[in-house]
Amino acid sequence: MINIAYETATPEPSDRVVSVAEGFGLDQWEKFVIYDNVELKIGPKDIVYITGDSGSGKSVLLKALERDIKEGMGLSYINIADILPESGKPLIETVGETFEEGLELLSRVGLNDAFLFLRSYEQLSDGQKYRYKIAKMIESKAQFWVMDEFAATLDRDTAKIVAYNLQKLARQQGKAVLAATTHTDLLGDLNPSVHIHKRFGKEITVNYYPNQPAKECSLVREMRVAEGTVDDWRKLAGFHYRSHRIGGPRKIFYLKRKRKDELCGVIVYCYPPPTCFGRRLILPKMSMKELNEKLSIISRVVVHPKYRTIGLGVKTREGNIDKSWNAICGNARCNGEV
Numbered sequence: 001m002i003n004i005a006y007e008t009a010t011p012e013p014s015d016r017v018v019s020v021a022e023g024f025g026l027d028q029w030e031k032f033v034i035y036d037n038v039e040l041k042i043g044p045k046d047i048v049y050i051t052g053d054s055g056s057g058k059s060v061l062l063k064a065l066e067r068d069i070k071e072g073m074g075l076s077y078i079n080i081a082d083i084l085p086e087s088g089k090p091l092i093e094t095v096g097e098t099f100e101e102g103l104e105l106l107s108r109v110g111l112n113d114a115f116l117f118l119r120s121y122e123q124l125s126d127g128q129k130y131r132y133k134i135a136k137m138i139e140s141k142a143q144f145w146v147m148d149e150f151a152a153t154l155d156r157d158t159a160k161i162v163a164y165n166l167q168k169l170a171r172q173q174g175k176a177v178l179a180a181t182t183h184t185d186l187l188g189d190l191n192p193s194v195h196i197h198k199r200f201g202k203e204i205t206v207n208y209y210p211n212q213p214a215k216e217c218s219l220v221r222e223m224r225v226a227e228g229t230v231d232d233w234r235k236l237a238g239f240h241y242r243s244h245r246i247g248g249p250r251k252i253f254y255l256k257r258k259r260k261d262e263l264c265g266v267i268v269y270c271y272p273p274p275t276c277f278g279r280r281l282i283l284p285k286m287s288m289k290e291l292n293e294k295l296s297i298i299s300r301v302v303v304h305p306k307y308r309t310i311g312l313g314v315k316t317r318e319g320n321i322d323k324s325w326n327a328i329c330g331n332a333r334c335n336g337e338v
Contacts, residue, residue, distance in 0.1 A: 002038040002064050036202045040065075042194055043176070044075055044143050046211060047167050049190050050180035052198035058180040059148050061198065065178055069144050077144035083133045085121035092117040095135055105135040108169060110161075110309035114241040127158040127306070134166060143175060150179035151186070157219060158306065163189040164217040165309050171213050188218050217310035219257065223264060228254035233266050233300065240302040246270065250296050255303075264307045270299040 013021070020026070042048055042065070050058050069077050086094045091111065096102030106112060109131040116124075121132060130151065137145045145166075151159035163179075163186040170177045179190065187195065191214035197205045230246070232254040237244040246268050255265040272295055 002040065002061070038204060038206075040194070040196070040206065041208070042178075044073070045171075045174055045176055046194050047170060047177045047190060047192045048179065048194040048196065049187065049192035050178070050196045050198065051184045052182065053200065054182055056198040056200050058182075058198055061196070062146060062148050062178060062180050066146060075144060076140075076142040077146055078137050078140045078142035079146040079148075080133050080137065081148065083136050085129075085132065085136075087122060088120055090118045090120060091124075091132065094121070095132075095139060105139055106132075108138065108309070109135045110165065110305070111135065112308065113239070113305060116305075126153050127155075127162065130154065130158075130162050131165070134162075134169065138169060138173060145170060145175055145177045147177070147179045150181040150183075152181055152183070156183075156185060159183065159186060160189045160218055161306065161310055164214055164311075167191055168213055171211075189214055219307070220310060222257045222259050223255055224258055225253055225255050228252045228266065232263060233268055233302075235263055236266050236302045236304060237300075239305060240300060242300070246299055249299065263304065265303040266300070267298060268300040269296045271295075272297045 048065075050061060052058050066077060066079070069075050091106060092099070092102050094102075095105045103112075103117075106117065111117075111128060111131055116128070121129065124132060134145075151162050154162060166177060166179070167190050177190075184197075191209075191212070193209050193211035195207045195209070199205075229252060230249065233246065233249075233252055234244070247270065249268050249270050251269040253267050253269075254263060256263055271292055
């Protein structure tokens with residue numbers, strides 16, 4: 001049971017407090033009740049989403065839950081506010097005990113770009129900093145991840161992406177999340193098993209749901225695949241770690257958000273060179289003309305850093321898996337682009 005209340009004045013009021021009481025006709029001190037015998041059922045693998053207006057008591061509840069985790073459950077927890085990144089060092093040197101572990105942790109949270117590995121924490125955007133701290137929470141091995149003012153400083157698109165990735169990673173790791181925020185637009189992407197909505201006073205609503213991963217990030221439903229041009233490649237080429245030049249493209253496809261007409265990713269198909277391994281295998285069976293008609297290679301793949309790790313590989317269009325975009329993400333994982 002959680003019981004939290006505050007007196008409207010200190011036990012031994014000061015002269016100013018007494019003046020307020022006399023001026024407003026207060027003849028006794030009242031108790032302000034925030035939580036009155038609130039029973040919460042939270043397990044070590046639950047995703048808990050705490051919402052409510054500023055000042056309604058979300059942060060107070062988080063602190064109470066932290067005490068219960070430590071004293072009642074005896075389990076470990078990490079608060080994102082307590083993570084202090086090492087300044088001035090490349091990210092790859094600040095995560096993981098080994099180089100391989102560092103690559104894996106950064107890649108899991110979408111910081112899987114060759115250039116990002118070499119940046120310091122101070123050089124990251126707000127969204128990238130949040131992803132980095134999630135990597136550090138995974139590294140900590142703590143059972144509970146505590147996050148007050150969750151994604152409050154992020155734009156709403158990035159907040160939804162971070163929420164989707166957070167719940168996915170926590171469920172993969174078998175961890176619990178306690179996330180509090182004033183924003184109520186993350187319900188679908190965080191897909192909590194416990195949703196607590198706190199209003200002013202002692203009014204509170206608690207809903208329990210099946211503890212299962214979100215099917216997809218909400219932004220994916222706004223995306224479409226279509227055939228593009230070299231200009232589409234050039235717009236995202238700067239996010240690719242290899243040469244930006246492409247020779248003789250056969251087909252180019254792009255992924256865009258319909259509502260914003262925002263370019264999210266590009267794949268470039270080219271004719272394979274004669275020395276390509278696959279071509280050498282079937283060259284004796286087909287003419288050069290037939291090979292050029294039937295055989296292609298994926299030359300370049302790039303996904304905008306904002307949209308990495310949100311499951312674009314299962315993007316569907318008209319109820320069927322879009323093979324072009326599925327190929328994008330399949331290859332991108334190999335190249336460290338998604």
